[in-house]
Amino acid sequence: MKKTLQRPEGLPDSLSSPIVTPLMPAVAYASTTPDELDSQYEGRAFGYTYAREAHPNADVLARRIDALEGMSGGLVVGSGMAAVSAVLLGLCKAGDHVVGADQLYGRSLRLMAEDLPRLGIETSLADPTDADAIAAVIQPNTKLVLIEVVSNPTLRISDLEGIAKVCREKGVLLAVDNTFTTPACLQPVNFGADIVIHSLTKLLAGHSDATLGWVCATDQKLTDQMRVFAVTTGMTPSPFDCWLAERGLATFELRFARAQENAQRLADFLADQEGVRRVLYPTRSDHPEVSRAQSLLHGRGCNMVSFEIEGGRPAANAFAKAAEGIAFAPTLGDVGTTLSHAASSSHRALSPDGRAALGISEGFFRVSVGLEDPEALITCFRTALDAARTL
Numbered sequence: 001m002k003k004t005l006q007r008p009e010g011l012p013d014s015l016s017s018p019i020v021t022p023l024m025p026a027v028a029y030a031s032t033t034p035d036e037l038d039s040q041y042e043g044r045a046f047g048y049t050y051a052r053e054a055h056p057n058a059d060v061l062a063r064r065i066d067a068l069e070g071m072s073g074g075l076v077v078g079s080g081m082a083a084v085s086a087v088l089l090g091l092c093k094a095g096d097h098v099v100g101a102d103q104l105y106g107r108s109l110r111l112m113a114e115d116l117p118r119l120g121i122e123t124s125l126a127d128p129t130d131a132d133a134i135a136a137v138i139q140p141n142t143k144l145v146l147i148e149v150v151s152n153p154t155l156r157i158s159d160l161e162g163i164a165k166v167c168r169e170k171g172v173l174l175a176v177d178n179t180f181t182t183p184a185c186l187q188p189v190n191f192g193a194d195i196v197i198h199s200l201t202k203l204l205a206g207h208s209d210a211t212l213g214w215v216c217a218t219d220q221k222l223t224d225q226m227r228v229f230a231v232t233t234g235m236t237p238s239p240f241d242c243w244l245a246e247r248g249l250a251t252f253e254l255r256f257a258r259a260q261e262n263a264q265r266l267a268d269f270l271a272d273q274e275g276v277r278r279v280l281y282p283t284r285s286d287h288p289e290v291s292r293a294q295s296l297l298h299g300r301g302c303n304m305v306s307f308e309i310e311g312g313r314p315a316a317n318a319f320a321k322a323a324e325g326i327a328f329a330p331t332l333g334d335v336g337t338t339l340s341h342a343a344s345s346s347h348r349a350l351s352p353d354g355r356a357a358l359g360i361s362e363g364f365f366r367v368s369v370g371l372e373d374p375e376a377l378i379t380c381f382r383t384a385l386d387a388a389r390t391l
Contacts, residue, residue: 103151173222266305
């Protein structure tokens with residue numbers, strides 16, 4: 001008797017097809033024979049076996065991000081930090097050395113400072129705005145350099161072209177976190193990056209309802225190595241989150257453009273306000289790397305604004321409390337504006353001196369600017385600044 005596969009019942013035949021990707025949450029996929037399963041695992045035939053290894057929603061999303069970044073064969077994982085970990089732990093071994101930008105996101109800094117050394121991987125941190133500073137800490141056993149194009153949360157602009165040149169000359173891989181800038185500003189592979197990373201949780205998905213990451217290398221063998229590590233360690237992305245993120249991509253460019261316009265207006269407003277010590281926004285003439293920002297980002301400033309107010313933690317508390325309608329939350333990229341305080345969230349693990357070295361004080365805020373009416377947004381920030389000044 002011919003064997004028949006067990007399939008879900010009640011699915012009607014249809015001449016038409018869905019205009020959006022269906023949500024496919026299946027954990028297991030049935031094959032007919034052991035030979036057929038071998039063919040899938042050995043690459044002679046394509047098929048899904050177990051969702052921890054791969055599933056359709058993740059693959060559809062990965063191909064969409066691949067196209068945006070001008071790459072192929074990318075991998076979707078469970079979070080942005082899973083993508084960073086897939087690079088650092090999937091490609092490096094005990095005895096290797098990794099160089100990180102000293103302006104990295106707080107959890108990336110923690111991974112560099114605590115977890116990699118614990119596993120026998122040496123690390124060094126250096127200023128990414130200075131390619132010579134990166135070059136100075138590269139050693140014979142350096143495996144890769146990890147930078148962000150625009151740093152989180154200080155919005156400094158890495159010398160991407162200079163660092164890429166150094167890495168090529170020394171035979172070192174360059175991994176670039178493109179989360180803040182996104183492919184709407186630049187594709188790091190066009191500037192010499194070997195590996196590109198995204199926290200899809202942020203601007204690409206864009207609605208604060210999906211937690212995902214993406215990573216891809218120009219060398220498919222490296223991506224395959226990261227994929228094996230991700231599968232082994234269970235960095236599996238949720239099909240539902242992948243489905244939500246793919247939906248978010250449909251409006252990404254529209255959202256990015258509006259948020260960027262709002263961010264520019266907010267940055268200019270804050271710069272003129274009493275009690276604001278400094279404002280960081282890439283297109284402003286007072287940004288430390290404005291010339292580099294113009295060259296790399298082609299006049300785009302992205303949706304992030306950072307600023308520092310006078311008065312320390314008491315003023316910060318007053319500001320956050322009075323900013324009604326603005327979510328005080330350690331995230332970015334939502335359709336609504338969010339406010340975060342690095343000293344109490346992303347960089348809380350650093351000592352006060354360590355934060356001070358990065359320019360992060362108790363009065364330092366990072367704003368992920370959303371799609372609100374810009375005048376309403378400015379009114380909210382004016383009210384919050386008034387509260388901070390009148391303690």
